[in-house]
Structure formats: structure tokens, C-alpha cells
Amino acid sequence: MANIVTNIINPHISVDCVIFGFDDDNLNILLVDRTLKEKKTDHIIFNDFTLTGNHIYEKEDLNDAAHRILYDLTGLKNIYLEQFSVFAHPERLSKPNDKLWLINQGKDPESRIISVGYFALIATNNVTLEWKGRNVDWFPINKIKELAFDHNQILNSALKALQTKLLNEPIGFELLPEKFTLSQLQKVYEVILGTSLDKRNFRKKVSRMKYLIPLNEKQKGVAHKPAQLFVFSREIYEKTKRNVFDFSI
Amino acid sequence: MANIVTNIINPHISVDCVIFGFDDDNLNILLVDRTLKEKKTDHIIFNDFTLTGNHIYEKEDLNDAAHRILYDLTGLKNIYLEQFSVFAHPERLSKPNDKLWLINQGKDPESRIISVGYFALIATNNVTLEWKGRNVDWFPINKIKELAFDHNQILNSALKALQTKLLNEPIGFELLPEKFTLSQLQKVYEVILGTSLDKRNFRKKVSRMKYLIPLNEKQKGVAHKPAQLFVFSREIYEKTKRNVFDFSI
Structure with missing residues (x-):
């Protein structure tokens, strides 16, 4: 600024x-x-x-x-x-x-x-x-x-x-929030894209994201079975993202 | 306008x-x-x-x-x-x-x-x-x-x-130009991205582009062996491009 x-x-x-x-x-x-x-x-x-x-x-x-x-x-x-x-x-x-x-x-x-x-x-x-x-x-x-x-x-x-x-x-x-579940992440994609996504395909995609870090920690205070929490690592994303040679034309 | x-x-x-x-x-x-x-x-x-x-x-x-x-x-x-x-x-x-x-x-x-x-x-x-x-x-x-x-x-x-x-x-x-060779197309990618690309990998990528139409026609008036000409079909591109479900995250 x-x-x-x-x-x-x-x-x-x-x-x-x-x-x-x-x-x-x-x-x-x-x-x-x-x-x-x-x-x-x-x-x-x-x-x-x-x-x-x-x-x-x-x-x-x-x-x-x-x-x-x-x-x-x-x-x-x-x-x-x-x-x-x-x-x-x-x-x-x-x-x-x-x-x-x-x-x-x-x-x-x-x-x-x-x-x-x-x-x-x-x-x-x-x-x-x-x-x-x-x-x-x-x-x-x-x-x-x-x-x-x-x-x-x-x-x-x-x-x-x-x-x-x-x-x-x-x-x-x-x-x-800093720590989130995969269901929350899927919902973010769904509300932005205005469509529903298949849970299995989504999890498959997500499993390839090296920058999505699973925590040894679960949700607290939820009525349903608590889900695992994740964090996003910008550092790993920056290191592993496609370089220009790998172009998708 | x-x-x-x-x-x-x-x-x-x-x-x-x-x-x-x-x-x-x-x-x-x-x-x-x-x-x-x-x-x-x-x-x-x-x-x-x-x-x-x-x-x-x-x-x-x-x-x-x-x-x-x-x-x-x-x-x-x-x-x-x-x-x-x-x-x-x-x-x-x-x-x-x-x-x-x-x-x-x-x-x-x-x-x-x-x-x-x-x-x-x-x-x-x-x-x-x-x-x-x-x-x-x-x-x-x-x-x-x-x-x-x-x-x-x-x-x-x-x-x-x-x-x-x-x-x-x-x-x-x-x-x-409307009709072009694959070498010309590769060169366009190279000069914009500021890098050289491997010819074999480039041709492999290109072979998957359904919107790139080979013509029954070759270059004219070139010193080297004339190469095949192609055209780009925006219509086929629009029909075949990824839809939102196929997201690359």
C-alpha cells in the first residue's frame, strides 16, 4: 500500500x-x-x-x-x-x-x-x-x-x-477457514460453479493435490461423524504447479 | 461497435x-x-x-x-x-x-x-x-x-x-495465416512462452487437438520440403472444450 x-x-x-x-x-x-x-x-x-x-x-x-x-x-x-x-x-x-x-x-x-x-x-x-x-x-x-x-x-x-x-x-x-473438510471444499467448488459434483470423482481429483495437507485432527462439535481436517499449503502449490512446458493446448 | x-x-x-x-x-x-x-x-x-x-x-x-x-x-x-x-x-x-x-x-x-x-x-x-x-x-x-x-x-x-x-x-x-504448418504453430508457442519446445512432445499434444484440421494441401514456394497445412476450427473447439465438471484443480 x-x-x-x-x-x-x-x-x-x-x-x-x-x-x-x-x-x-x-x-x-x-x-x-x-x-x-x-x-x-x-x-x-x-x-x-x-x-x-x-x-x-x-x-x-x-x-x-x-x-x-x-x-x-x-x-x-x-x-x-x-x-x-x-x-x-x-x-x-x-x-x-x-x-x-x-x-x-x-x-x-x-x-x-x-x-x-x-x-x-x-x-x-x-x-x-x-x-x-x-x-x-x-x-x-x-x-x-x-x-x-x-x-x-x-x-x-x-x-x-x-x-x-x-x-x-x-x-x-x-x-x-484455515482448517477445513473435503466436503466443505467440494461445496465451495459447487457453489461457485453452480453445479453439483460427483463425490467420488472429486475425492479422486483431490487426492492428486499435493498441496492439500491432511491433518491428524478431526472436526469438533458436529452432529454427524466428525470428518478429517485439511490445510492448504501455498508453498507446496507454488513448488509443484505445472510449468510452461507442460502446456495444455 | x-x-x-x-x-x-x-x-x-x-x-x-x-x-x-x-x-x-x-x-x-x-x-x-x-x-x-x-x-x-x-x-x-x-x-x-x-x-x-x-x-x-x-x-x-x-x-x-x-x-x-x-x-x-x-x-x-x-x-x-x-x-x-x-x-x-x-x-x-x-x-x-x-x-x-x-x-x-x-x-x-x-x-x-x-x-x-x-x-x-x-x-x-x-x-x-x-x-x-x-x-x-x-x-x-x-x-x-x-x-x-x-x-x-x-x-x-x-x-x-x-x-x-x-x-x-x-x-x-x-x-x-488461415492455413499454417505445425512448425509455424510450434514457433508461435515458443516465441510467446519465451522457451523452446520439444518437437515430438509438441506433435503429440497437437495430435489430440480435434479442432486442428489437416488439409489435403501443402506449402507452396518454400525452399525446403513443403509441409502439410492445417486450419483451426473454432466451431469444433467450442464443441469439444472441457466442461466445468472436468475441472483441473
């Missing part, structure tokens, strides 16, 4: 983070409540949700901005974070509610803002959430309806990027 | 294209001459090279801008083009020559411009180049020295993105 950052906001560029979390059952997304109220009566004009995002500072690089936004929200510093695409459609902020919201925020709804999309992977239960006095919460990805701005498009694009990445690198571990 | 675009320039956002070409021997990059001369004497103050890029228009989306820039340069419309990263470091335009150049162009060298990076793949010999009265030419990637702005960083980042893509998808064909 940058050491010193002056906090003058760049009005043209923002960062939006699609924050994925996993709770043993669902792939969840962190959303921020966007409620517009009439000032005098407190009557709710509309109520919907946005991804977590903000403008970058003038002297700040993009990755620093994305880390800052996540840190403000979660208090966590070493989160898996990846830039995946840029969203710049000239009409991306022009739905009626978006214009109302921007005007209410003292912004020109006609001015163009492009947004750089990041996705983050968080083990849901590790996090206490705060976001500048606004409500934030986790929502199962398959229950998310129309979001603010172009945020459905950003979300879909992030999910595709995550799926591609998961098929090429062992990043599913970022969504799990 | 957008149908109607008003040509007001967005001063904050640009697109830079790393254009890769292949000439049977080298991986080449298309560069634009940046020569700054003293106005009165025509004395050359400095002379270096940039990637091909420009600002986006206010009413134009990013992909449209990238396609427009490539079309202006090559006259070609259906070029393989992919967005790979964003470059936004606050100091990215602040080398002494960059500042001089910007001032000479009537621009404020302190104003911040972020650039969206694309890479393009072109079969070199298909193209007649023109670029608004400036010199453009192909340079072998391993002979490129210090470029303008942060363009070395953009180039390196594009090469990494191309390497990753090549190991996961058959995109090397975009750099070849």
Missing part, C-alpha cells in the same frame, strides 16, 4: 468490490443498503442495494484504493483481491433511481464515472462489518435481484472471472 | 493497445514513433516510442474505443482484442520526456490519466499501417528498450496475460 495518501477524491474513477463469502451452504455477496428518504418526512423514496465501492483518491493507485475500501468495511488487511474488468458504459449511472441518488448526494448525474471492478474472497465468519453508518449484509448470490447502477453486470462479470480462476488455480481455499 | 459517437474527448481515460504480430520468426509489437523537435530549428529534442493508444470519447465505451484505435491504424475490423488490466499509478506520466511531450501537446502534465490496457493479436503480414501521419512499425519484443510513459510496464503485463491465455485457450491461431 502507498505510505502517504492525500485524501482528495478523483471524481472520474471509482473502484467497486464484489466481495464473495462462503458460509458452508451458500456463496454470498456483501451488499450495502441504499435507501433514499425524503428529508422532511423521512418517507422512503426507494430502497435497494449496491456493491461496496468508492472513488479513488487523486494520489492513490487502484489496488491501494480497493484495499482501503475493504479495510474500512472489514478491518481486514490481507484479503484476496483481484482486479477483473473495467466498467465504463456511458449510460451506466442513468437509471432513474441512480440519477435521483446522485443528485441527492450533490453530484452531477450526467458526469461520467468509470469503475474498476475487483473481486475479494473472504471466509464469511471471520468478519465484523462496519461501513460508515450504512447497513451492510451478506446475501446469497442466487437471491440477489436488481442492484443499483450497473452492479448486476459487475457482479455477473466477477462471478465469471472467479469461475475461470477457480478452474485454473486453487483459490477456493480463500473462502474457507 | 457504437453506432453514433460524438467525438468529444474524455481527458481522464485512455486506452492503450499492445498489438502482437508474428512473422514466422519473432513475436513483434507495433510501436509509434514519438519524436519531439524544436519548432524553429527542427532539432530533435528526443526520440522514443509509445504503444498505440488514445483517449476515449465521452459517449464511447472502452471496447469501442479500442476497436476504433485499431481500425484507424490498420483498417481491420475483426481483430482479436482483449482487455487485460488498468494502469493508474499517479506518477505514470511523470518521466521528464513525458512531461515535455505533454506540455508540447498543450496538455497539463500534472493531470491524471488512467489507461485501460488491451492486447490485440494480428497476423503481421495482413496489415497496411497508417497512423495519423506518424511513423509506426513492428519491433521484435526482445529488442524493445525504454518506452514512453509506463508503456514497458503495460507491455510486460500484456505479455503475461497473453502467456496465461495461451496456456488455457487456443488463441495462437490468431497470429497465423
Whole structure:
């Protein structure tokens, strides 16, 4: 991260983070409540949700901005974070509610803002959430309806990027606690890929992953027969991953 | 592409294209001459090279801008083009020559411009180049020295993105003429990955690619024994590519 950052906001560029979390059952997304109220009566004009995002500072690089936004929200510093695409459609902020919201925020709804999309992977239960006095919460990805701005498009694009990445690198571990079971790992693959996987084939694949280390330790406090726990070793993964000669064309 | 675009320039956002070409021997990059001369004497103050890029228009989306820039340069419309990263470091335009150049162009060298990076793949010999009265030419990637702005960083980042893509998808064909030999295909892999590959292993891999169609036709006008020609079938590739169940973790 940058050491010193002056906090003058760049009005043209923002960062939006699609924050994925996993709770043993669902792939969840962190959303921020966007409620517009009439000032005098407190009557709710509309109520919907946005991804977590903000403008970058003038002297700040993009990755620093994305880390800052996540840190403000979660208090966590070493989160898996990846830039995946840029969203710049000239009409991306022009739905009626978006214009109302921007005007209410003292912004020109006609001015163009492009947004750089990041996705983050968080083990849901590790996090206490705060976001500048606004409500934030986790929502199962398959229950998310129309979001603010172009945020459905950003979300879909992030999910595709995550799926591609998961098929090429062992990043599913970022969504799990340090010690996990093979059933939890399989569920991570299933919720991200949106499909169910055959348990036997999955275990066969998994048995070839040298970077998946079995522990001499089992689950505690579960109703069913406790399963063996595993950890992911990034060090062994880095040492054993395919080199370029072994290309799969 | 957008149908109607008003040509007001967005001063904050640009697109830079790393254009890769292949000439049977080298991986080449298309560069634009940046020569700054003293106005009165025509004395050359400095002379270096940039990637091909420009600002986006206010009413134009990013992909449209990238396609427009490539079309202006090559006259070609259906070029393989992919967005790979964003470059936004606050100091990215602040080398002494960059500042001089910007001032000479009537621009404020302190104003911040972020650039969206694309890479393009072109079969070199298909193209007649023109670029608004400036010199453009192909340079072998391993002979490129210090470029303008942060363009070395953009180039390196594009090469990494191309390497990753090549190991996961058959995109090397975009750099070849429609009909090609297996030696040409191997060379494409070698120059992009920056390594030499064993011919026998390569042929073995290739024999499993159902989307590589042998023709009843050989090279013409070559000094050596003419080799068999092949074409790439995107249709067969799309039909036979791995589905998500067959994941390689």
C-alpha cells in the first residue's frame, strides 16, 4: 500500500468490490443498503442495494484504493483481491433511481464515472462489518435481484472471472477457514460453479493435490461423524504447479 | 461497435493497445514513433516510442474505443482484442520526456490519466499501417528498450496475460495465416512462452487437438520440403472444450 495518501477524491474513477463469502451452504455477496428518504418526512423514496465501492483518491493507485475500501468495511488487511474488468458504459449511472441518488448526494448525474471492478474472497465468519453508518449484509448470490447502477453486470462479470480462476488455480481455499473438510471444499467448488459434483470423482481429483495437507485432527462439535481436517499449503502449490512446458493446448 | 459517437474527448481515460504480430520468426509489437523537435530549428529534442493508444470519447465505451484505435491504424475490423488490466499509478506520466511531450501537446502534465490496457493479436503480414501521419512499425519484443510513459510496464503485463491465455485457450491461431504448418504453430508457442519446445512432445499434444484440421494441401514456394497445412476450427473447439465438471484443480 502507498505510505502517504492525500485524501482528495478523483471524481472520474471509482473502484467497486464484489466481495464473495462462503458460509458452508451458500456463496454470498456483501451488499450495502441504499435507501433514499425524503428529508422532511423521512418517507422512503426507494430502497435497494449496491456493491461496496468508492472513488479513488487523486494520489492513490487502484489496488491501494480497493484495499482501503475493504479495510474500512472489514478491518481486514490481507484479503484476496483481484482486479477483473473495467466498467465504463456511458449510460451506466442513468437509471432513474441512480440519477435521483446522485443528485441527492450533490453530484452531477450526467458526469461520467468509470469503475474498476475487483473481486475479494473472504471466509464469511471471520468478519465484523462496519461501513460508515450504512447497513451492510451478506446475501446469497442466487437471491440477489436488481442492484443499483450497473452492479448486476459487475457482479455477473466477477462471478465469471472467479469461475475461470477457480478452474485454473486453487483459490477456493480463500473462502474457507484455515482448517477445513473435503466436503466443505467440494461445496465451495459447487457453489461457485453452480453445479453439483460427483463425490467420488472429486475425492479422486483431490487426492492428486499435493498441496492439500491432511491433518491428524478431526472436526469438533458436529452432529454427524466428525470428518478429517485439511490445510492448504501455498508453498507446496507454488513448488509443484505445472510449468510452461507442460502446456495444455 | 457504437453506432453514433460524438467525438468529444474524455481527458481522464485512455486506452492503450499492445498489438502482437508474428512473422514466422519473432513475436513483434507495433510501436509509434514519438519524436519531439524544436519548432524553429527542427532539432530533435528526443526520440522514443509509445504503444498505440488514445483517449476515449465521452459517449464511447472502452471496447469501442479500442476497436476504433485499431481500425484507424490498420483498417481491420475483426481483430482479436482483449482487455487485460488498468494502469493508474499517479506518477505514470511523470518521466521528464513525458512531461515535455505533454506540455508540447498543450496538455497539463500534472493531470491524471488512467489507461485501460488491451492486447490485440494480428497476423503481421495482413496489415497496411497508417497512423495519423506518424511513423509506426513492428519491433521484435526482445529488442524493445525504454518506452514512453509506463508503456514497458503495460507491455510486460500484456505479455503475461497473453502467456496465461495461451496456456488455457487456443488463441495462437490468431497470429497465423488461415492455413499454417505445425512448425509455424510450434514457433508461435515458443516465441510467446519465451522457451523452446520439444518437437515430438509438441506433435503429440497437437495430435489430440480435434479442432486442428489437416488439409489435403501443402506449402507452396518454400525452399525446403513443403509441409502439410492445417486450419483451426473454432466451431469444433467450442464443441469439444472441457466442461466445468472436468475441472483441473
